Amino acid sequence: MSKQFTQEFKESAIQLVINSKASTSQVARDLGMPARTLQGWVQEYRSERGLEVDTRGNVSKKAPALSLEEENKRLKKENENLKKDAAILKKAAAYFARETL
Numbered sequence: 001m002s003k004q005f006t007q008e009f010k011e012s013a014i015q016l017v018i019n020s021k022a023s024t025s026q027v028a029r030d031l032g033m034p035a036r037t038l039q040g041w042v043q044e045y046r047s048e049r050g051l052e053v054d055t056r057g058n059v060s061k062k063a064p065a066l067s068l069e070e071e072n073k074r075l076k077k078e079n080e081n082l083k084k085d086a087a088i089l090k091k092a093a094a095y096f097a098r099e100t101l
Helices: 007-019 024-031 035-048 068-100
Strands: 051-053 059-061
Touching: 007 024, 007 035, 007 068, 024 035
Parallel strands: none
Antiparallel strands: 051 059
């Protein structure tokens, strides 16, 4: 039986991998999920944004292949995701601020 993850969890997990020095496997272990699942999510994320990763883990931008409409759509979606992330972080900060009082 496979475990179902919310879109919010998926996006947060991807951002953890992208923004941390930890390996995808380590992040997956910390989150209690299969590493292959998280690797697939990150690979899909990078592919959608035209990012390539070499064998040393360096990320570079692929040659642009999107039309203006596609790029605008992608940027709007990314903006929406960033707003969601900011809202989550704001709630987490408020929660932890109450915990420390």
